[in-house]
Amino acid sequence: MTARHVFVGRSVAAVLLLMTSALAGMARAETLQGxxxxxxxxxxxxxxxxAQQRATDENVSIRKADGRPALDTAASYSESVLKPTISFTSPQRTASANAQLSVPIYAGxxxxxxxxAAKIRVEAGRADLRATEASVFSRVVAAYMDVIRDSAIVSFNMANVNALEVNLQASNDRFEVGDLTRTDVAQxxxxLALARSDLxxxxxxxxxxxxxxxxxxxSPPDDLQPPPALPGLPASPETAVQVALADNPDILASKKVREAARYDVRVAKAGPLPKLSAFSTGAYTNFLNTQEYFDRLGNPTSGAQVNKQAAAGVQLTLPLYQGGRPAAQVRQSQAVEAQAMEQEIEVERGVIAQTRSAYASWQASLQSIQSNQKAVEAAxxxxxxxxxENSVGSRTILDILNAEQETLNAKVQLVSARRNAYVAGFSLLAAMGHAEADDLNFETGALYDPVVNYDRVKGKWFDWDFDPAPTPQATRTVDTPVQNANVPAGLAQQP
Known part of the structure; x- marks a missing residue:
């Protein structure tokens, strides 16, 4: 078990188990885990x-194929339409076949x-897949919290419109009896018009x-439930950065890319080195009884209508001059390696900044929740x-309208702060490398394991070993209903 799993594994499992148990009996309710x-x-x-990772897996087999034997065969049939006038022995028809086996022995x-290099890039691709998981999950969490926040804001604005309609009716009634002026009604x-626009x-x-x-x-959001508490959040930004430097998948991927680039330099350096291979060839030719033979006197005679030959040996290729191409390729690979080194530092910088920023946003949002909670209570x-006080004449209608607007603003800010705090906390976990599928303890069966496909294809030799035609794995949303702004009746008015 790795350090990062010790850091969050038990807490995540406990929180999600409690959440699942508490909501198990709620029909149609959807949880964040779901x-x-x-x-x-x-x-x-x-x-x-x-799918991209499966394509990356195949690069290992492609690279291995460069060092495996190659067997080629060819067959031909020719019919002489017009014989050369100076050739009396040219056959009318010829059928031939040949085969060549080449076995690389040394390629520098x-x-x-x-x-x-291909194997290391497979490892880099797995880290990238982890990063994609965390990115998608972060977007889902943000979308989930957006729906909850915006549903609450719609509910608050609807209540505000209803209250202002009652106020307007009361103002009109009091205006009719001379208790208020036309200015009060206009206010x-x-x-009310502004509130309807905001709604x-x-x-x-x-x-x-x-x-x-x-x-x-x-699928559409359906009665989204409050999310569970986020587990494994760090106590300080320094702790968060330490975990991120060890577990963030973007950092791990950049390290692997730099390591693979170093092997690419070695591949390029093999360009001017000798190449040694073994070969074997065989040929078969059949003149189909159309080959004519003549004796010394020029009389037709019988002869062989079949020709066979075979050869085997080794071939040594020693490049002497290639126009400077090998050196250019080496320099190019070295420049790419240098770029990978710089990108590794760039990624590390970005992760550190992202982690610290997410921690600061999370802390600020937590403090904002406390402040806005007090503001709601006071409003x-x-x-x-x-x-x-208005009922006894010491406050005006405008005072009531301002107080209602302040209450609405405080509630909106509170639900927004709660949304921001949760999203920032999850983003912090993602930056630390702790917001992926194996951290969230899904109860959906086995998780996708990229190693399974790699083990399946890494040793394949057969040229015709194709996979079935691919089919889409993602679901389409063309049949989902157009969404509306209806808010569930049971949505609490209190933030």
């Missing part, structure tokens, strides 16, 4: 990355180093979030007091 599991099975970005290390009408904007945002959820998960109390 949404992530759907994306894991059928998100096209992820299934496409798996190009094959060996090419295979090593109520203005705020329409909030509904559009909710529809966008739901459609984005479908694009990532493959609710203030609204209640303003309404009471």
């Amino acid at each position: 949404a992530l599991a759907k994306a894991y099975r059928a998100n096209p970005t992820l299934t496409g990355a798996r 290390g190009a094959v060996r180093n090419g295979v090593k 109520s009408e203005s705020r 329409q904007t909030a509904e559009a945002n909710l529809i966008t979030s739901r459609e984005n959820f479908i694009a990532l998960v493959g 609710d109390l203030s609204l209640e007091g303003v309404r009471a």
